[in-house]
Amino acid sequence: MEKRGVSRRKDPKWQIKLAIVLLFISSLIFYYLYNSLAFNLAISWVFGLLVGFTLQRAKICFTATLRDPIFFGLTELARAVILSLLIATIGYSIIQYYQMLNGLSLSGRFVALGWHIPIGALIFGVGAAISGGCASGTLVRLGEGFQLQWVALIGFLLGSVHGAHDADWWYRLFSDYEVPHLHTLIGWGPSILLQVSMLVILYLLAYLWEKHKFDSF
Template identity: 30%
Template sequence: MWLTFKNQFFIKFWSPFAAVIAAGILSTYFFGLTGSLWAVTGEFTRWGGHILQWFGAEPESWQYFKIIGLQGTPLDRVGGVMIIGMFGGCLAAVLWANNMKLRMPSSKKRIAQALIGGMIAGFGARLAMGCNLAAFFTGIPQFTLHAWIFAFAAAAGTYIGAKITLLPFFRSTATVKLGGLKKIAKPNPNQVQNRFRLGWVVFAAMIVGSLYIMQSSTKLGIAMLMGIIFGLLIERAQICFTSAFRDMWITGRTHMAKAIILGMAVSVIGIYSYVQLGMTPKTLWAGPNAVIGGLLFGIGIVIAGGCETGWMYRALEGQVHFWWVGLGNIIGATILAYYWDDIAAPLATDWDKINLLDLFGPLGGLGVTYLLLGLSFVLILVWEQRFFKKQNSLKEAALANVAHQAEAASVKG
């Protein structure tokens, strides 16, 4: 019985569909209990600021850091302890499943792709004041118009990014060598058992750490605990927003995209309830920054091969490519913070912060949000049907062409 349970919940990957919906519910409680959003790039930008401080710079004087804050250390901030919890949860899950193996990028081109794509995504995310989480998955349930602008711009960006990655320059140059298939090495039973135990050590240490932090700040302790659960969810279910968009454009697979819509739909009513209880939703500027930032973010995550959540668990699995993606994210976000003063007014701060609950009234804003989510779901279904209809037509045309050539050859013979 234990082996079956262990295999089902610690070894096998979880259903991404159920996990994304669970993440939507959890992100709602995260907002209710901490007053903050499940978000990562803002904190990664602060990490970039701290690194600059180590070298004598004064990023705390930059306007961008005055907006998002750079006080204290990650252990003093909700986002900081939450991300530490996410890394801990991811690491525990990786160890439980013995899913850790150092995997180097196939070429220097891939490293450049990861770094540049990560920088573009990081820059775009912070220009829009959020990534696939704060400006999309957890942003839309906050009823902020800027999240909807970002979402559609990011979708367009991922489409452009998908087309870019299909260019010859981005195609793999790997060749098949003679010599047959290599024998797949069986996992070492001792290593598997030791890693499983180490995973529990990591998990226990994170829980103890969060309880210790809770002694001085209940909010920070809860944030870390919930971060651990977020980490478990994204690693065990391999949740990646990049693949949700990219797969839809390239292969027609919409399973993850549908799950994301449903996850947000579940979260919306929870956030609405908290707002009715007196909490203030997070609303940001609905300006060109959301459009440009969304486009850049969408292009960047597809070129890099991973988004802000995807690179975290893949990096801990030993995929070195995603170490570079993460580094690129931090660099790109920090560059945006440096240039923020020059572009803030025309692109962001001169524009209004529009919340749908204020614009249409409480019930009207709730209705409009569900209407837009429903429309998005329908558009995904239409795209899926159109994609596979086109694929079937191409197959039929190819078969007809082969038959025609065969018939012509027969007549000629």
């Protein structure tokens, strides 16, 4: 009797059935967005599903990239994030260089440097430490059934609404701050080389740190 109960709990058929139902519902939502609202919304819906699936399978959490090396000596997530930044650096550099050559405005979000960055980073770090994850990690764990993330999600929504309400005031407050772009300071080639070199060094240091922590046992 006990073996049958164990086998039922391990039986993945209910997950397959649930996946089929969710896939069908997602297809209906895509069909509705595509035909009734806007094509961009339909594409955003599909893109969001793909990103969510990728985050869940990869277990990407930006908080864990800093927490795991310190507490557990694991740097797999940290190296994955560094590698993604390395790829994004090269890709965006190509795109922005092409835009500059053609007289187009550079794509990307440029933020003014100032004291607000370390203060915001501190607030984010404290919140991520208390909730156990960043925004992506919170959503992934919420989907996996972790009940604590419901509390974190409520706080996340309230904070986002309040931030959106006060966003104009913050933008005006830092409107006089300089918004730098590294290529304007040292040129395209040196700036790309500098950033890629720093990321490669961080990747190697993360790898050596994990190797040191586990080889010491």
